[in-house]
Amino acid sequence: MKLVNKFALWYLAMTSLVLLAGGVIVFRSVQHENDEEEVRRLRGRIEDARRMLKTGTRPDSLQSPNIEITEIDLAAPRIRFHVRDTMGWHSKFQGTERQIWATASYTIHGHHYAITAKDFAPEPEETLRGVVLSLSWIFFLLLVVVGLTSILISKKILSPFNQSLRVIQAFNLKQKEPIRLPETRTDEFKTLNTFLGKMTDKALHDYRALKEFTENASHELQTPLAIIRGKLELLLESGISDEQARLILSAHEAIERLSRINQSLTLLTKLENQEYEPHEPVNLSTAVHKTIFSLTELMEMKSIALETDIEENVFVKLHPALTDILLTNLFSNAIRHNHEHGTIKVKLNAGSLSIQNTGPRPGIPTEQLFQRFRKSNQSGDSIGLGLSIVKRISEVSRFSVCYQFEEPWHLLKLDFTADKLSVAR
Structure with missing residues (x-):
């Protein structure tokens, strides 16, 4: 009201x-x-x-x-x-x-x-x-x-308030200029506009500082990681014992894990800062086929059977840079948490994308799987950020994502109709 x-x-x-x-x-x-x-x-x-x-x-x-x-x-x-x-x-x-x-x-x-x-x-x-x-x-x-007076008051006296409300609703942290609020002679609205101006200016300043720090930290970490990775590879090629080789391989795997964590956290930060907005609809059918083809060898290594039901020319409004990341995380999760001679079922239509895979019962409550660094198998090679990224991409793209488990099937489902942004052509 x-x-x-x-x-x-x-x-x-x-x-x-x-x-x-x-x-x-x-x-x-x-x-x-x-x-x-x-x-x-x-x-x-x-x-x-x-x-x-x-x-x-x-x-x-x-x-x-x-x-x-x-x-x-x-x-x-x-x-x-x-x-x-x-x-x-x-x-x-x-x-x-x-x-x-x-x-x-x-x-x-x-x-x-x-x-x-x-x-x-x-x-x-x-x-x-x-x-x-x-x-x-x-x-x-x-x-x-x-x-009649309430209508006139709403149009005249409350006009500055309504204009300020529209400006705040359109406010985006990515904009470069501070917000411009309408002039008003009402003291209460002046106070409100002053507070909103200071709050948004601080938010913009903090966002830019955080964005700069994140980018710098991510960039600066890559150099020492690359140096350490190169040194370890040189050590592996030198005359060392088997025990030393195992220690070096373990260190190398830790470096690779640290690199993946850095990249994933950087991506999550960008997603939370809304740096990726949905663009024109992308052909999700084609993207799913490409992802499956790129991960075929991994499925063959675990003798995983693949069953697909993919409609052609399903277009979904999704940022192109996020499409590959989203699909790779979904399929990698289905492969990583599957067992030998397991099965993956993929179903895509204009309303949803669902990926089912066989696998052991989750080791934690299912509602915690989308949290950062929470994973079903704590001793596995997963860094625990894949589903967090999937959830954040879904929120940015205005999808809904859900997880269900009915032994032995794990189900991850993306619903494109949550905001009616899916278009079948």
Whole structure:
């Protein structure tokens, strides 16, 4: 829900409470004023009747449906002016209606008269209906005004905020220039833009420093590794004993492993820094065939049988430089963790790529296999980064990747439909 809509709903909720409380106050005030006005009219009628009696007018000539004059005992105590609320028969409406009676007594020319004035008054239900109707129209007008105002506020007052939001959403660490946020005269938006500007500037600076360090470290490591590798190869060609040769071969394998770790970590860093964005769709069918052909000798060395179900001309939006890395890691994993005379099944269609291979049960929980340096066989020659790279490439390419094991089959599956970026041609 948009911020302006939340403000509008809160405003309407508060307004409803205020209108409800105000309605009760208005109802009581109007009802009180109506009753007071009616009492004043009845008091006036009684005063008029008293004056007429003082002038000698006969009491029976003053009698009417709204005035009653009764002579009472002269010794009876004087009746002070008082009012009572009752119900009376209304001949016009043929029903009982609310009626107010006012009574007082006076001694005039040696006679004691009780004068009663009465009249019909509006009932509370009638007043309540009028108040409710009025407040309903007020609330309806408020609803319309708030709705229109929220649209105008969203377009005008919140326009700088929405523009800043779009700029942040389009922000990319690879851009060279700092972000440019819209000008605004609102203090809160100025503070927000200042903070966003400082935050993105720092992020760009840190990204460039980290990128430079990673590139330099990767480059600088290659030189001593190459020197050590060359020296070990020279030692192998010199006159050494078998034990020395085994030690040198072990050191050489460690150097090769270190080189692979360096290259893999450098690749993961570049992937996490989003240096590879999906380009035009690549022909994954052709790439899978090429990868299988390049790894045929490795499969033959372990007598692994291959079963394929590959649709032709399956195009997937994937960075070309990542295609070979992704497929090589997937197939190498299926070969490395397979056993002698095992089987690999490959299935490719417009929606997914799945690679199944036989092999022993994983030595760690399957959900940890995509973590760095986590591998099923800790004593194997794998460096534990292959599936981490597969997962990161999948995330960059907006695929989903999953792993399942049902003995003796391991299944790695890439789903291209996660973001509808797969195109079959």
